[in-house]
Amino acid sequence: xxxxxxxxxxxxxxxxxxxxxxxxxxxxxxxxTGEIMSVLGPSGCGKTTLLxxxxxxxxxxxxxxxxxxxxxxxxxxDRGMVFQQGALFEWMSVSENIAFGPRxxxxxxxxxxxxxxxxxxxxxxxxxxxxxxxxxSGGMQQRVALARCLANEPEVILMDEPLxxxxxxxxxxMQGLVLKLWKETGKTIILITHSVExxxxxxxxxxxxxxxxxxxxxxxxxxFAENGVDQDLREVKKSDGFGETREEILSMIWxxxxxxxxxxxxxx
Amino acid sequence: xxxxTMYIAIFAGAYFIVSFFQRGKESKGFNALKTVTFGDExxxxxxxxxxxxxxxxxxxxxxxxxxxxxxxxxxxxPFVGDTSxxxxxxNAAGDTADGNVSIRVHKIGDKPDKPEVExxxxxxxxxxxxxxxxxxxxxxxxxxxxxxxxxxYQIVAIDGKPIKAGESVEVxxxxxxxxxxxxxxxxxxxGLQLEPIWMPAPxxxxxxxxxIARDGYQNFGLWEHLGWSLxxxxxxxxxxxxxxxxxxxxxxxxxxxRGWFDPIVEFMRPVPPLALIPLVIIWFGIWETGxxxxxxxxxLWIMTIAARAGVSGINIAKVHxxxxxxxxxxxxxxxxxxxxxxxxxxxxxxxxxxxxWGTVVAAELVAAQKGAGMMIIAASKFQxxxxxxxxxxxxxxxGYGIDILMRxxxxxxxxxxxxx
Numbered sequence: 245x246x247x248x249x250x251x252x253x254x255x256x257x258x259x260x261x262x263x264x265x266x267x268x269x270x271x272x273x274x275x276x277t278g279e280i281m282s283v284l285g286p287s288g289c290g291k292t293t294l295l296x297x298x299x300x301x302x303x304x305x306x307x308x309x310x311x312x313x314x315x316x317x318x319x320x321x322d323r324g325m326v327f328q329q330g331a332l333f334e335w336m337s338v339s340e341n342i343a344f345g346p347r348x349x350x351x352x353x354x355x356x357x358x359x360x361x362x363x364x365x366x367x368x369x370x371x372x373x374x375x376x377x378x379x380x381s382g383g384m385q386q387r388v389a390l391a392r393c394l395a396n397e398p399e400v401i402l403m404d405e406p407l408x409x410x411x412x413x414x415x416x417x418m419q420g421l422v423l424k425l426w427k428e429t430g431k432t433i434i435l436i437t438h439s440v441e442x443x444x445x446x447x448x449x450x451x452x453x454x455x456x457x458x459x460x461x462x463x464x465x466x467x468f469a470e471n472g473v474d475q476d477l478r479e480v481k482k483s484d485g486f487g488e489t490r491e492e493i494l495s496m497i498w499x500x501x502x503x504x505x506x507x508x509x510x511x512x
Numbered sequence: 513x514x515x516x517t518m519y520i521a522i523f524a525g526a527y528f529i530v531s532f533f534q535r536g537k538e539s540k541g542f543n544a545l546k547t548v549t550f551g552d553e554x555x556x557x558x559x560x561x562x563x564x565x566x567x568x569x570x571x572x573x574x575x576x577x578x579x580x581x582x583x584x585x586x587x588x589x590p591f592v593g594d595t596s597x598x599x600x601x602x603n604a605a606g607d608t609a610d611g612n613v614s615i616r617v618h619k620i621g622d623k624p625d626k627p628e629v630e631x632x633x634x635x636x637x638x639x640x641x642x643x644x645x646x647x648x649x650x651x652x653x654x655x656x657x658x659x660x661x662x663x664x665y666q667i668v669a670i671d672g673k674p675i676k677a678g679e680s681v682e683v684x685x686x687x688x689x690x691x692x693x694x695x696x697x698x699x700x701x702x703g704l705q706l707e708p709i710w711m712p713a714p715x716x717x718x719x720x721x722x723x724i725a726r727d728g729y730q731n732f733g734l735w736e737h738l739g740w741s742l743x744x745x746x747x748x749x750x751x752x753x754x755x756x757x758x759x760x761x762x763x764x765x766x767x768x769x770r771g772w773f774d775p776i777v778e779f780m781r782p783v784p785p786l787a788l789i790p791l792v793i794i795w796f797g798i799w800e801t802g803x804x805x806x807x808x809x810x811x812l813w814i815m816t817i818a819a820r821a822g823v824s825g826i827n828i829a830k831v832h833x834x835x836x837x838x839x840x841x842x843x844x845x846x847x848x849x850x851x852x853x854x855x856x857x858x859x860x861x862x863x864x865x866x867x868x869w870g871t872v873v874a875a876e877l878v879a880a881q882k883g884a885g886m887m888i889i890a891a892s893k894f895q896x897x898x899x900x901x902x903x904x905x906x907x908x909x910x911g912y913g914i915d916i917l918m919r920x921x922x923x924x925x926x927x928x929x930x931x932x
Contacts, residue, residue, distance in 0.1 A: 321838030331829035334928035378931035
């Protein structure tokens with residue numbers, strides 16, 4: 245196990261009209277093994293780009309990502325990804341979806357079945373193994389997506405708004421599940437979200453990013469994720485400092501949004 | 513025109529009668545509680561009574577206009593039986609006299625005797641003729657009249673109504689025209705029914721079906737004709753799919769393939785396969801090779817485009833997820849791209865099978881020794897309308913059957929289609 249290091253990362257998109265967008269500028273991050281970090285920011289701040297670079301779907305224009313003392317080139321099974329929705333394979337049952345990673349690695353069927361059964365239990369889907377994924381509700385589908393990612397034993401789990409499409413109640417339950425999985429598996433997790441509350445609940449470390457150019461605006465170290473592991477999340481939200489931090493971050497993001505609006509209007 | 517009017521009348525009449533009887537027992541269930549139904553497509557369900565009456569109406573009208581034994585009501589048929597009219601002739605001396613023409617109108621195929629006529633004592637003699645229903649006949653009435661070769665002889669009236677050459681007069685049960693050569697042409701009343709060579713009765717089509725199913729037609733059994741058409745479709749379609757699907761995948765995955773084949777595919781797609789028949793005949797002849805090539809071309813572009821759409825329509829999250837889970841390119845192809853494109857490929861296959869079925873019939877119309885299309889074109893040359901109708905019905909049933917079969921296979925193989 246090793247830490248994840250992001251060094252001097254910059255990403256520039258050249259547009260067809262000759263201009264360019266600086267999606268990320270000079271990002272430096274050191275993420276410790278077993279850390280859960282949430283990333284917040286207004287739209288266009290480059291958080292999804294950052295995640296895609298770490299996953300290996302995009303190559304940065306400058307800088308590098310280092311995992312296990314090795315530079316990241318392209319996607320690989322040491323970095324698992326959980327998407328918002330639509331990434332499950334409809335032609336496979338729940339179990340087959342979860343077993344996809346082991347199957348790609350030609351792991352024995354018996355061993356693979358053990359992994360699947362264990363994970364179905366972990367995410368609370370033990371009676372749903374033979375179901376088709378399109379028969380499940382949105383929340384259950386995300387449980388499958390989490391299990392599928394875990395079946396591969398990745399070192400880092402990247403989550404791109406995994407709970408964004410769920411209703412409020414399901415979302416709260418799933419937040420609890422993410423914390424439970426984090427604690428049980430000890431994986432490094434990077435989670436992108438639009439919800440400030442979710443970022444506070446699920447991030448022992450919270451990154452607020454700012455747009456144009458995409459950069460790290462502020463970083464927090466928070467106790468709420470640790471507290472949430474064996475406490476009701478609604479209690480955590482009432483605990484000291486939660487409300488204040490939320491307001492602080494909210495107004496920070498509001499300011500950024502207003503600045504973007506102002507710049508757009510001035511430019512128009 | 514009459515048929516269309518009747519059809520519309522039955523359509524509207526049945527609507528009012530059925531809605532009168534169905535009033536009060538409105539359909540239950542969720543739709544019954546919707547207040548907005550006009551414009552809500554999901555609230556529109558096919559009316560079973562309408563579907564039933566629609567099919568019955570077609571057979572009723574068909575039977576009513578073709579003197580079918582299966583249908584109780586008929587429109588007036590052609591006149592059949594004995595009738596007569598009188599003609600008045602004037603001889604060279606200026607005298608006039610009447611002659612009677614007895615007519616026996618018989619069904620086509622019957623061979624009755626001519627009616628007997630009595631001799632008269634004037635210069636005009638009575639005549640008798642046989643006429644088939646729906647036909648007409650020239651009657652040379654003057655032939656047995658005295659002095660008809662003299663200049664002054666002429667026919668001046670029919671049933672007392674004056675007539676000149678080129679004119680015609682309505683008589684009981686028909687029409688009489690006077691030709692320039694002083695012959696009379698009698699046409700019995702045709703009625704509204706259609707002659708069997710235009711439109712045979714339903715039972716005639718059924719008995720023809722039984723006959724051909726048993727004895728075959730033009731050296732081949734009915735099932736051979738239909739089977740050959742079907743085999744050509746299946747072979748042509750399979751070849752098209754075999755080449756088209758990999759080509760479509762390649763176009764969806766490689767810029768070089770897409771650039772190379774895009775102009776070809778986009779150009780060939782709008783060319784109807786029927787327009788290729790002449791070229792295919794020139795290149796490959798009129799026998800099996802030509803037909804298979806034509807059907808191959810008909811399905812090739814459809815399958816190529818379907819496979820390309822299946823590949824490019826994939827949610828990129830699925831591809832990313834598969835790579836993150838450790839899949840190689842080969843594994844991605846086999847476990848993700850191919851299954852993900854199946855729904856599109858099935859849609860394409862259904863379209864291609866429909867197009868191929870239509871194309872094979874058309875190709876057989878042009879040249880073939882056996883096949884559904886050959887059967888109907890051969891029959892039409894002999895005015896065997898019942899075989900033509902039977903062939904069209906069989907072609908329709910098989911085409912419909914193919915589509916149902918494809919849908920069943922689709923539901924079985926691609927149960928996730930349209931669900932996310």
